Amino acid sequence: MITDGILNIIWGIVKGPLGSVPDLNINYDGLSNSSVYQYLRAALYLFPMDTVQSIFAVTATLWVLRMVIAFLRSLWASLPIV
Amino acid sequence: MRKACLRRVLCYACCLSLVLGVFAYRPAKAEAVFVSPLAALGASLIASVVVGTTATFFVESGAADDIGDAIDFLLEEYISVMDELMGYTPQEICEIVGSGATLEDGAIRLSSRAGKLTAGFINWLQNVKGLSADDSSFDISVPGDYLVSQPYASLGFDPIPAEFAGYDICISYRLYYGDYSFVVGSSDCVYVVDGYPSNGHAFLASDVFCSFGTNYIRWFESTVGWASDANKPLINTGMHPACYVRYNPSPTVPGADVYACIPVWTNFNVYKEDDLGNRELFWLGEGCEVDAAVPMEAVTLSPNERLTSIPNVLPDQSSLLIGLPVSGLDLSDQQGAADMLMGAINAGTLSPSVTIEGQATDIPGTGTDDDTVIAVPGADADLLDWTKYIGQKVASIPKAIGQSVAEAVAAAFSPDPKLVNEITGAFSAKFGFVETLKHVGDDMFGMTAASEPPVVWIHLEDAEGRYDYGGTVKALDMSWYQRYKEDMDRILGGFLWIAYLWLLIKRAPDIISGAGMTLAESNYIDDFQMVSGQKILARRSKKLR
Numbered sequence: 237m238i239t240d241g242i243l244n245i246i247w248g249i250v251k252g253p254l255g256s257v258p259d260l261n262i263n264y265d266g267l268s269n270s271s272v273y274q275y276l277r278a279a280l281y282l283f284p285m286d287t288v289q290s291i292f293a294v295t296a297t298l299w300v301l302r303m304v305i306a307f308l309r310s311l312w313a314s315l316p317i318v
Numbered sequence: 319m320r321k322a323c324l325r326r327v328l329c330y331a332c333c334l335s336l337v338l339g340v341f342a343y344r345p346a347k348a349e350a351v352f353v354s355p356l357a358a359l360g361a362s363l364i365a366s367v368v369v370g371t372t373a374t375f376f377v378e379s380g381a382a383d384d385i386g387d388a389i390d391f392l393l394e395e396y397i398s399v400m401d402e403l404m405g406y407t408p409q410e411i412c413e414i415v416g417s418g419a420t421l422e423d424g425a426i427r428l429s430s431r432a433g434k435l436t437a438g439f440i441n442w443l444q445n446v447k448g449l450s451a452d453d454s455s456f457d458i459s460v461p462g463d464y465l466v467s468q469p470y471a472s473l474g475f476d477p478i479p480a481e482f483a484g485y486d487i488c489i490s491y492r493l494y495y496g497d498y499s500f501v502v503g504s505s506d507c508v509y510v511v512d513g514y515p516s517n518g519h520a521f522l523a524s525d526v527f528c529s530f531g532t533n534y535i536r537w538f539e540s541t542v543g544w545a546s547d548a549n550k551p552l553i554n555t556g557m558h559p560a561c562y563v564r565y566n567p568s569p570t571v572p573g574a575d576v577y578a579c580i581p582v583w584t585n586f587n588v589y590k591e592d593d594l595g596n597r598e599l600f601w602l603g604e605g606c607e608v609d610a611a612v613p614m615e616a617v618t619l620s621p622n623e624r625l626t627s628i629p630n631v632l633p634d635q636s637s638l639l640i641g642l643p644v645s646g647l648d649l650s651d652q653q654g655a656a657d658m659l660m661g662a663i664n665a666g667t668l669s670p671s672v673t674i675e676g677q678a679t680d681i682p683g684t685g686t687d688d689d690t691v692i693a694v695p696g697a698d699a700d701l702l703d704w705t706k707y708i709g710q711k712v713a714s715i716p717k718a719i720g721q722s723v724a725e726a727v728a729a730a731f732s733p734d735p736k737l738v739n740e741i742t743g744a745f746s747a748k749f750g751f752v753e754t755l756k757h758v759g760d761d762m763f764g765m766t767a768a769s770e771p772p773v774v775w776i777h778l779e780d781a782e783g784r785y786d787y788g789g790t791v792k793a794l795d796m797s798w799y800q801r802y803k804e805d806m807d808r809i810l811g812g813f814l815w816i817a818y819l820w821l822l823i824k825r826a827p828d829i830i831s832g833a834g835m836t837l838a839e840s841n842y843i844d845d846f847q848m849v850s851g852q853k854i855l856a857r858r859s860k861k862l863r
Contacts, residue, residue, distance in 0.1 A: 237731075238730055238731055239732065239733045240734050240737060259748055259750060260750065261750040262755075264758075268757075268761065271774065271776070273758075276762070277762060280762050280763075281796045283810065284806070284808070285765055286766065286807070286811070287810070288763070291814065294818075294822075301829065
């Protein structure tokens with residue numbers, strides 16, 4: 237109910253400009269057949285990508301954690317009793 | 319000051335609401351019910367055991383040709399009740415029963431969990447639908463609300479055109495709804511002799527599940543028949559081709575199913591097929607449009623049809639073994655075995671037996687510890703029982719309060735799935751490249767030792783000029799590394815983790831304190847300022863000195 241209201245407001249603002257945005261598509265076949273793409277894949281094949289993915293995931297989680305801590309700290313700082 | 323404070327509070331309220339919305343949002347349940355052959359078979363067999371070896375199932379409109387239809391209907395209804403009562407989605411129920419059912423030599427074994435659900439089906443058949451073990455037949459009341467309109471379309475071939483001489487004639491049946499279209503079914507192909515089908519008649523019948531988004535639509539029946547009567551068109555549609563439609567506009571609300579006729583276009587495609595199965599489109603026919611202005615009618619279960627508890631028929635740590643006295647079952651072909659058993663049930667030649675293997679102690683419950691059924695003590699119960707009962711009830715109060723609060727929060731903050739679908743659909747349509755990026759991500763980051771090694775190709779045939787440089791050649795083939803990749807990934811991964819963890823430890827104080835991504839420091843007092851009269855923060859320094 238409440239979230240619907242907020243989403244409706246945001247969506248009402250965004251909907252108009254979004255309609256004028258052209259469809260943005262990238263042709264996957266064309267991209268994957270390009271030489272640069274294939275050489276990049278060949279280079280990345282040497283990397284342990286599961287480890288890289290895990291590290292990215294941990295990093296992203298830590299970002300979220302820091303954002304939450306920062307939000308809570310700012311919430312705390314905004315209280316008049318502090 | 320007050321304005322700033324108000325803005326801040328409003329900002330926090332918006333953030334909190336959206337965060338709660340994210341957590342409270344649950345995607346609408348997919349309503350399409352796909353019953354695995356084994357699940358339907360297990361339920362059918364047990365129902366067959368209950369009603370006896372000569373079970374005959376009837377639907378309201380007449381005898382069912384296939385007992386599976388009747389059982390499927392009951393099973394589907396039961397699943398919807400279980401969904402409502404126990405919180406299982408139809409998919410979960412089918413997965414539990416399907417994955418818990420295994421065919422053995424001459425028996426089908428249901429695991430404890432699957433057995434409980436199936437046993438609940440027996441109880442439901444007995445106590446809710448009024449089926450008893452003494453019954454030799456059982457009337458299944460099929461709601462007549464599905465039939466809302468009877469459009470009629472016909473194709474007039476009398477006789478069948480000469481082009482079909484020596485060919486089979488086949489008919490397929492396509493439905494259109496908005497941008498969707500799909501073939502509902504195909505008729506049996508019939509060899510044409512002297513302008514008439516060799517068997518005098520043939521029928522097309524379909525019973526398919528179709529899903530449009532989160533709404534669930536099902537065509538119950540469509541028939542195309544060849545009539546041998548000379549006064550009728552040789553090929554005609556037998557019955558109301560497109561109007562057995564169930565439309566649920568709000569799948570998350572139990573009992574909100576609306577049976578309605580929605581505008582659907584139909585047409586018939588007529589093919590001719592040679593002996594080798596090669597098919598050629600002969601005629602693409604327009605069909606009929608179903609009347610859109612049909613009143614909708616809500617269908618809900620009456621209260622006495624609701625299942626209130628699952629019986630304690632199957633103890634934990636046990637399995638239900640259903641003996642199948644049918645020889646020649648090919649257990650490697652589950653679908654074939656299911657068909658064979660279903661045929662035996664239909665013919666009334668199967669007399670399966672049910673035994674419970676494992677612990678014989680009766681344990682109350684419905685499959686999970688949380689669903690324990692608490693029996694109310696009788697009049698002769700002692701005070702201790704009552705104390706226990708009251709204690710259990712009191713202990714359940716916090717859980718009930720928690721559930722109520724969770725439901726209230728979900729109701730207040732959970733966004734409307736339709737709105738979410740509209741937003742996500744609009745963004746998906748506009749930014750189709752995101753899907754491509756996902757593909758690219760899978761290509762780049764999904765490479766493992768088991769996946770196909772990348773190969774770089776050069777297309778020499780695309781080269782411009784007067785010379786022929788050849789075709790496509792390999793420029794770089796990484797398959798040589800595949801044999802080493804698994805071990806090398808471990809070694810490199812170890813080093814990466816060591817380096818990363820070292821950096822992480824160095825940054826631990828910042829992470830714990832929720833510091834920003836960048837830090838500024840200064841040795842000059844001018845770069846510091848007082849905030850709120852209490853805190854000193856480096857605000858102006860943007861770089862290290």
